[in-house]
Amino acid sequence: MTRRELILSSAALSAAAAAAQSNGSGKTVSIASGNGINATARAVEMMKAGADTLDAVIAGVNINEDDPDEHGVGLGGLPNEEGVVELDASVMHGPTRRCGAVASIQRIKNPSKVAKLVMQETDHVMMAGAGALKLAKAFGFAEDELLTEKSRLAWMVWKKSLRDASGHNNWTDGLDAPVKASAQLKKMFPDVDEKTLAWAWQMAVHPIAGTINCLGLNAKGEISGVTTTSGLAWKIAGRVGDSPIIGAGLYVDQEVGGAGSTGRGEENIRISGGHTIVENMRRGMSPTEACLDACKRVARNYDNDNTRLKAIGITFYALRKDGVYGSANLWKGGQFAVNDGKGPSRLENCAYLLG
Ligand code: ASP
Numbered sequence: 001m002t003r004r005e006l007i008l009s010s011a012a013l014s015a016a017a018a019a020a021q022s023n024g025s026g027k028t029v030s031i032a033s034g035n036g037i038n039a040t041a042r043a044v045e046m047m048k049a050g051a052d053t054l055d056a057v058i059a060g061v062n063i064n065e066d067d068p069d070e071h072g073v074g075l076g077g078l079p080n081e082e083g084v085v086e087l088d089a090s091v092m093h094g095p096t097r098r099c100g101a102v103a104s105i106q107r108i109k110n111p112s113k114v115a116k117l118v119m120q121e122t123d124h125v126m127m128a129g130a131g132a133l134k135l136a137k138a139f140g141f142a143e144d145e146l147l148t149e150k151s152r153l154a155w156m157v158w159k160k161s162l163r164d165a166s167g168h169n170n171w172t173d174g175l176d177a178p179v180k181a182s183a184q185l186k187k188m189f190p191d192v193d194e195k196t197l198a199w200a201w202q203m204a205v206h207p208i209a210g211t212i213n214c215l216g217l218n219a220k221g222e223i224s225g226v227t228t229t230s231g232l233a234w235k236i237a238g239r240v241g242d243s244p245i246i247g248a249g250l251y252v253d254q255e256v257g258g259a260g261s262t263g264r265g266e267e268n269i270r271i272s273g274g275h276t277i278v279e280n281m282r283r284g285m286s287p288t289e290a291c292l293d294a295c296k297r298v299a300r301n302y303d304n305d306n307t308r309l310k311a312i313g314i315t316f317y318a319l320r321k322d323g324v325y326g327s328a329n330l331w332k333g334g335q336f337a338v339n340d341g342k343g344p345s346r347l348e349n350c351a352y353l354l355g
Contacts (some may be wrong), residue, residue: 024221027323028341032214036337054224072210077230085146087111088244089228094254101244103128154203207233213260215319241265247275263314271297287318288326295353
């Protein structure tokens with residue numbers, strides 16, 4: 001290439017970049033569920049450095065997936081009722097309008113990366129169980145034991161706290177009353193320290209919902225998203241939630257924006273939350289209004305009966321192509337993570353339907 005050609009081609013590239021820029025808001029933004037402070041920071045840092053929006057959000061949630069102390073996602077996720085960790089994830093790439101998902105995959109700590117593999121390397125959109133694991137291994141993914149000692153303990157406490165109609169449990173040493181006090185637990189787990197035991201009891205009784213949904217928008221207006229989870233703790237083996245369902249746990253439309261959800265997936269699947277929110281935004285609702293509408297649809301499915309809705313925790317997140325974002329929780333009190341490209345990530349309060 002001559003010097004003149006080089007100057008011309010760089011000029012053409014800058015013109016193309018400027019044209020692309022004019023399609024976007026010039027804002028670099030990432031939002032995520034409340035556990036996404038680090039994920040959004042990493043996603044924005046990578047997008048600013050020129051990374052693809054999907055690579056950026058996946059790298060963001062990999063922080064959560066790799067953390068053994070995060071018990072709703074990846075390594076250390078709480079297992080199914082048989083003590084096996086089964087993970088779900090989905091990805092959607094706005095610019096190419098492609099997507100991929102994995103459901104019930106075992107032994108791979110980064111299901112978000114396997115979801116991208118399904119998108120990129122196969123002619124399919126969704127793979128499950130043993131087939132998804134085979135695909136990941138074919139592409140060099142390493143298998144890991146995802147059940148950590150802490151998660152195993154929480155699972156065991158849960159098993160020992162179950163009772164049949166006569167108050168019996170085969171997993172306890174002849175105790176016939178429901179486990180309540182830590183003294184009883186201490187007898188069952190003499191080698192475990194009080195603090196860990198208290199944590200395990202909390203996990204057994206009120207397992208955390210630790211899914212992460214992360215959406216990313218770059219200055220050119222390109223947008224992508226990812227959702228990854230270990231699903232509901234103590235689920236029946238093979239249960240699949242909303243996280244890997246394109247249109248429920250995640251949806252992105254390059255023309256409009258992206259949306260995702262965390263919480264009780266069964267409710268989200270019933271309303272196709274991700275798709276509903278994006279379509280709401282297409283018709284003119286703000287991201288917050290669009291998320292609140294999804295909450296209303298969940299409530300309507302229970303005839304707005306608050307006594308039944310009390311048992312449901314669910315949150316929606318939305319990021320519009322112009323950088324405006326929002327989130328809504330069914331109940332008051334939730335927070336979500338935001339990085340607007342101007343500094344560190346922060347938590348903002350979710351709007352809510354029921355107080
Ligand atoms: N949405 C996830 C699922 O239903 C769980 C969660 O977010 O806590 O699998």
